[in-house]
Amino acid sequence: MDIQLKINDIPLTVPAGMSILDAARTINIDIPTLCYLNLHEMRLNNHIASCRVCVVEVEGRRNLAPACSTPVFDGMVVKTDTQRAVLGRRTMVELLLSDHPKSCLTCPKNLDCDLQALAADLGVRNITYEGEESEFAIDKSSLAIIRDPNKCIRCRRCETMCNDVQTVGVYSAVGRGFETVVKTAFDLPLHDTSCTFCGQCVAVCPTGALMELDQVDKVWKALNDPTRYVVVETAPAVRVALGEGFGLEPGTIVTGKMVAALRRLGFDRVFDTEFGADVTIMEEATELIHRIEHGGRLPILTSCCPAWVKFFEHQFPDLLDIPSTCKSPHQMLGVLSKSYYAETYGIDPQKITVVSIMPCIAKKYEAARPELGQDPVTPDVDIVITTRELSRMLREAGIHFDHLKEEDFDHPLGESTGAAVVFGTTGGVIEAALRTAYEWLTGKPLENVEFEPLRGMDGIKEAVIPIGKRDFRIAVTHGLGNARTILEKIQSGESHYDAIEIMACPGGCIGGGGQPYHHGNLEILEARANAIYQEDRSKPLRKSHENPAVLKLYRDYIGEPYGEKAHRLLHTSFTKRPKI
Amino acid sequence: MCNNPLLKDPYQQLDDYIDSIPYKKENLILILHRAQEIFGYLPDKVQWHIAQKLDLPSAKIYGVVSFYSFFTMKPRGKHVANVCMGTACFVRGSEKLQKEVESQLGIKTGQTTEDQLFSLDSVRCIGACGLAPVMTVDGKVHGRLETTADIKQALAKYRPEGTPEEAKGSNSNI
Amino acid sequence: MKLKDTGELNELKGQSLALLKNRRISSPLTTLEALGKPRHIMVCGGTGCHASDSPEIAALLKEELNQRGLSDQVEVLQTGCFGFCEKGPILEIHPDNIMYVQVSTTDVADIVEEHFIQGKQVERLLYVDPSSEQRLASDFPFYHSQLRIALRNCSYIAPEDIREYIAADGYQALAKVLFNMSPASVIEEIKKSGLRGRGGGGFPTGVKWELTGQGEATQRYIICNADEGDPGAFMDRSILEGDPHSVLEAMLIAGSAIGATHGFIYIRAEYPLAIHRLEISINQAREYGLLGEKILGSDFSFDVDIKYGAGAFVCGEETALIHSIEGARGEPSVKPPFPAQEGLWGKPTCVNNVETFANIPPIILRGSDWFAGIGTEKSKGTKVFALAGKVNNVGLVEVPMGTTLRQIIFDIGGGIKNHKSFKAAQTGGPSGGCIPTKYLDTPIDYESLISIGSMMGSGGLIVMDDSDCMVNIAKFFLEFTVDESCGRCTACRVGTKRLHEILTKITEGKGTLDDLDSLEQLSKIIKDTSLCGLGQSAPNPILSTIEYFKDEYLAHIVDKSCPAGVCKSLVKYKITDKCKGCTLCTKHCPANCISGSVKEPHVIDEERCLKCGVCMEKCRFGAIVHH
């Protein structure tokens, strides 16, 4: 049913139930928002109407109406630009700022902050009502996320994300009145909670209240230390998003420029996490076949997402034996750099620093997990920085990114196939594994390597794929809430799958917590996913087990996939953790 | 088996209670009331226990407990005094009453005396406005507390026998 | 014993009438003749009297009567509030029609001896009418202008015995609704009566029922809002303590009218007596089959549960209340959707106030025309006020809409305490405003109160005299809202805090004229932008005091003085020439800032004075003044 209304004297017809905000957008009138966030595909709808910066005048109404959460009605007359409405909005921003540090110049969110942009747009020139400011301790407990509640505007997006989408429930509004702020249970440091460090809360926080732990300086330090041999690796999802940090269209593939830029920064070797991804497939596909052949427990769950790993450790400790024991690709690449590569080229592994450029915040935490190293002083990966941190670093170094000439990764740990690229988006890991498992199990070449049913933004995707005599029941989920749904079904015996891919971030790593901010525009994620598939198609080799460098690795160094040495270097174990 | 409810492990008591009610997550507030009755207050450990039992995130429980002023996360004194700060009492001098009680107990509102004998809090109208200004101690209403002596007398009832009787002081208006 | 049909209800009523047969004829619903023995002593068991030992008095009375061998001739019963709390504890003896006031435990023996054995009134326990100085046994002027509909049974029946309620026409309205009316005609009747919500908003009750009953739904709920958070109001709890069944009956009626089978009473955990009586009533109603399956043999089933608040004023707001019942933080949410569309667990829900419900059975029994004949054009019926503050007769009063403030404060309330002069009346609690002398003659109803910058609210009515500082009162209310803001929206979470800070500045003598402008401007913006009623009305106490008592603000800001002598930082203590030089004050001054030799006039060093006021209290010669 359509209804008619007027906004700023412009008549328009929109479907009933639409909000004033969306109705106004249809006629290119923008109303500012701060708390409101509707990421439909992720099933995130934060419409708690708390910030009040979207208020507009509605004829016949006593007070101003929040445009984000007021449905239109037939005959409604809305004014978005009256003095009353504008003053109301500006006062809200002033009130927010009156209880907020005015330290934008040194804030990590500077120039990428919704609150700051709003203050600029609304022409806030002074803070009329000053008074007491809240004081909270900054939580630096974790190796992934810094929480600075002093910059929190109580929009509760993080709470909605963590509760409704991720179902981890780390945050809640705590206290009442002026003291209200979003906190963890019992105000515990984030490190001591069930937080998975997926970083999705960071991705939606409009201010600098939630940020990744900045490790750029550590990278600079390593690069400037002549005794260190600094190796860098980059995840598949980075190359389709990094360009956004330099004003390029979302989905622009910048692999070659990125490699060139990293070389300019002074890295000794520029490797590709995709090599690690191809190795992961060798291991995981073998593990799957091994479980099938030896009556092991099914389904096998992917384990390349550290946030997902931490999630099941806290939430499903009784299912610890079903995920694959494979390390994640960047950890594999890290350990191979410090073993295979070091041995082959005669470099002292103790002198190698491995830096990972990731779309991911959880990988900062993962790299520090004690079991992920050959020994306590040789972690697989030393430093993890996100896509956002890399673009900051490149700006710091004054590199004109857009004008760089494309370059190639270094050998041998820079070679990869299309199967490794698709790791970057939801469905990719399973698709890559199937490409290999199919050929191994049937002995026949796989003609069509693209598994359409496993692609796209649906929260839970399922497919039955006949391989040889057996039908493989596959599921793909992304977002931890969807993962929970599937795991509960497995627990209750309702579902029977053979293999499930799980990624913590909606959309997979292209939507990772360390990627350039999408500011609520999910078309950006779609563009990145498309770029991933485009990159896959452009590769001459599209199956991991065809990667010659990988085959050489097994021949010369590892031996059998899933064999003894593989176990030692490429596999890991999981730990039961309490649910907080 | 010991059937004396007073001797039963408090966590067991709480679990028994939770098991006895039809809806659980929906009755969180009721459960918290009961838990506070059993434990006297709601420390993190008890909240965490409830979270596990109800399969709710601890943060949610903490958010709820911290929202309602009836719930306390700090242990309380043996006797809880509440000065009414409702409007009727306010216009009849409850601000002074509050100050005087604070000074007699040597604590601020929201605190507990060192000997754990008294906790002091405020309430908003207990419906005895005719007796304003009023204070309740352990639910018992003491009205028309207009002089220091009135207050001393009211509090003395809760002091153990033999403690120095301070009520003999002056009868000045507060 | 389950009542199977209306016949059995009426039979029980017939039997129960004996209980009431010799009570004072006060219920507007029942006509009874005084029939002699046994006589009843009704001891007020309302919170006020409860607090001043009425349960002990009742127990002692029973014991004494027992000892004197009178227990079969005189029965002692506990009731709800008589309204006249100022003079509590109160007891009334039927059918003698005699009320004793300010009774204490030491009076018990005399009452039994003089009243029951010697057969004469205990003179000293009779109420003294201040104007005529006569002792009155009943029919005090306090009750003269009152009309008790919602309070009809309070103090008349013993609330813990369902038979007394049934005898007083209880559950007759339910029977009428179940067997002689259609849901639509019930709603129509309530609409026609003009009853509006007594919880504050004044929304037409019949319309709310209609909206909740509309459309398809698998379940609907009735909620009775007994949160009563207004600091200084006790109407709802008094009704629940004095006549709990009237609320249960009304919830049943509402349930049958809108198609709900379950109801919740959301009550503050701080109301133990009301909770206790409600629990008893619910159990009795279940026992008599008035709650449960197939009530009175009809097809209608309904049950009620009690839900407890936990100390959050904002949970009186209906969406917050619903979230609280659901076990969450009591934060309000945006409307629409209204509870009538999407309420408790997403189902259509009708939230009504206790007093609103208490009006329902009489409307059904006596008809909408009767009810609509009381009150003003847009506000029908009566309103219960909790009259308190600087007034002689603090208590619970029920008056027809349209009664003036003057009638309530002076005729019923007996004027201002201690012969001071009236300054303002505060209605509507933290959402309301302060009404000055010039509006004393405004007939009170929803609209008139709003037009003079206040509101009906739930019925708190606090009287203030010239010793009250209006800036300080505004600050008091803002402190309340800052404390009670749920913290969800910017306007209220930060805004009310800032208002309170500005007010504090002014009361400390640090305010500027710009602050006064800011106060007004920010108040208006907060009203305009807040999410829920709490924030939308929180600035009202400020705006109304600025409007009517601007001179007081200016005195604080410009003259740096507090005319009422309340704001400590602005008060100055001075020793006048009445000083005899007794040195008493010097001994007590905590700041040691009074000097002077024996028998010489003393002086206060203003710089060092802490303004504690001790010296003034101590001086026996009235030599110390403040200004």
Ligand SMILES: Cc1cc2nc3c(=O)[nH]c(=O)nc-3n(C[C@H](O)[C@H](O)[C@H](O)COP(=O)(O)O)c2cc1C
């Ligand atoms: C902050 C706030 C507090 C409220 N407190 C109460 C209350 O204590 N009791 C009540 O009945 N209504 C209260 N209300 C009004 C309710 O939201 C609701 O309108 C009322 O319960 C509806 O019942 P009625 O239509 O019978 O009045 C409050 C509203 C607000 C905004």
Ligand code: SF4
């Ligand atoms: S969060 Fe935004 S507004 Fe706040 S200091 Fe940082 S950049 Fe500035």
Ligand code: SF4
């Ligand atoms: S332009 Fe002026 S204010 Fe800005 S940084 Fe330079 S000197 Fe400072």
Ligand code: SF4
């Ligand atoms: S990082 Fe993920 S799990 Fe941790 S708080 Fe944020 S959203 Fe929740």
Ligand code: SF4
């Ligand atoms: S931390 Fe960020 S996302 Fe969470 S409530 Fe605060 S401002 Fe919003």
Ligand code: SF4
């Ligand atoms: S989905 Fe990717 S980006 Fe997100 S947490 Fe997992 S590994 Fe990191």
Ligand code: SF4
């Ligand atoms: S107005 Fe106040 S109480 Fe209401 S939602 Fe906003 S912060 Fe909460």
Ligand code: SF4
């Ligand atoms: S008011 Fe207090 S401090 Fe000031 S002079 Fe008197 S006793 Fe001393």
Ligand code: SF4
């Ligand atoms: S107490 Fe009074 S009379 Fe005595 S010295 Fe002080 S001011 Fe003078």
Ligand code: FES
């Ligand atoms: S965006 Fe509408 S209230 Fe925050």
Ligand code: FES
């Ligand atoms: S205001 Fe104190 S009892 Fe009512």
Ligand code: FES
């Ligand atoms: S409580 Fe007894 S008269 Fe009000």
